[in-house]
Amino acid sequence: MLEKIVDLVNKFKTVLKCQHVESLDKWIKDAVILKNREVCSFINGITRDFTAVKNAIQYDYNNGLAEVSVNKLKAIKRIMYGRCSFEMLRKKILRRENCVFN
Numbered sequence: 754m755l756e757k758i759v760d761l762v763n764k765f766k767t768v769l770k771c772q773h774v775e776s777l778d779k780w781i782k783d784a785v786i787l788k789n790r791e792v793c794s795f796i797n798g799i800t801r802d803f804t805a806v807k808n809a810i811q812y813d814y815n816n817g818l819a820e821v822s823v824n825k826l827k828a829i830k831r832i833m834y835g836r837c838s839f840e841m842l843r844k845k846i847l848r849r850e851n852c853v854f855n
Contacts, residue, residue: 757787774811825849 761784768776784796799806809815826846833842 754787754789758789758792761787761792769810772810774807777807777810822850 764780764783768780781796781799784792829846829849830842833845
């Protein structure tokens with residue numbers, strides 16, 4: 754059983770590296786045959802967001818840069834909560850990002 758799971762993981766890595774969206778369906782069918790609880794839970798997550806998973810495999814684009822900016826903004830907002838106005842928050846964010854502001 755363990756060997757089959759290791760083989761399944763290696764096949765999934767191949768699907769991701771080679772960007773073979775077509776082979777994802779075959780991989781899911783092979784994974785369901787194992788009837789392992791953890792693997793089935795993983796498969797359920799993939800099938801719920803199948804379009805997103807398919808696009809992540811197929812395209813090199815991601816939203817990592819936007820996520821970094823949003824996390825920085827949220828951290829600054831938490832630090833400044835209840836202390837300053839929106840204008841001060843705006844200036845602090847722009848200054849941190851090295852932008853020129855009016």
